[in-house]
Amino acid sequence: DAGVIQSPRHEVTEMGQEVTLRCKPISGHNSLFWYRQTMMRGLELLIYFNNNVPIDDSGMPEDRFSAKMPNASFSTLKIQPSEPRDSAVYFCASSRTGGGYQPQHFGDGTRLSIL
């Protein structure tokens, strides 16, 4: 089975530009999670969706960040405008919903560098 697929794998862009990260969850998984990982703060949950609906976006750092899930097989995380402090690895993960017993499976991540 295909795992969680993220694109691009690497992104380098200048401050102020719009950045869009993409994620395709595992087929049949109805929960999707966006994380950010930095050396200083570790792995932080930004937002998660159940059945394409955003459930908790309390981890989104500020209004420059937005996420959408238009259908069960696709989600985007957008940063506009980007800033150097947004540089990090962004992971998407998916799981089946239910009972609190379903592990999350991670994509390979997008390494984002804002110059």
Add this chain to the structure above:
Amino acid sequence: QKEVEQNSGPLSVPEGAIASLNCTYSDRGSQSFFWYRQYSGKSPELIMSIYSNGDKEDGRFTAQLNKASQYVSLLIRDSQPSDSATYLCAVLLSEKLTFGTGTRLTIIP
């Protein structure tokens, strides 16, 4: 107090020995507990899950859970150089995973 705490290490263990990784969590309502392994530059990979008190064994790995003490541990027997990685403890509450900052493990040949 952090929600999930781990000793950041680094932890160095000789090859063939037992590596012991520890994790404590603050919310007694936590439902499920996971250990992820992350190699440098790679994504977290699930290696163990545990849901009830006691031990759970899978090959060379044993997870231990004590809900009364709010404590989770991971034992790696017969440590191999390929076990060198950062190990992340994760606690699930209301479908949200909270991760510890990870313990960096180095197996010395």
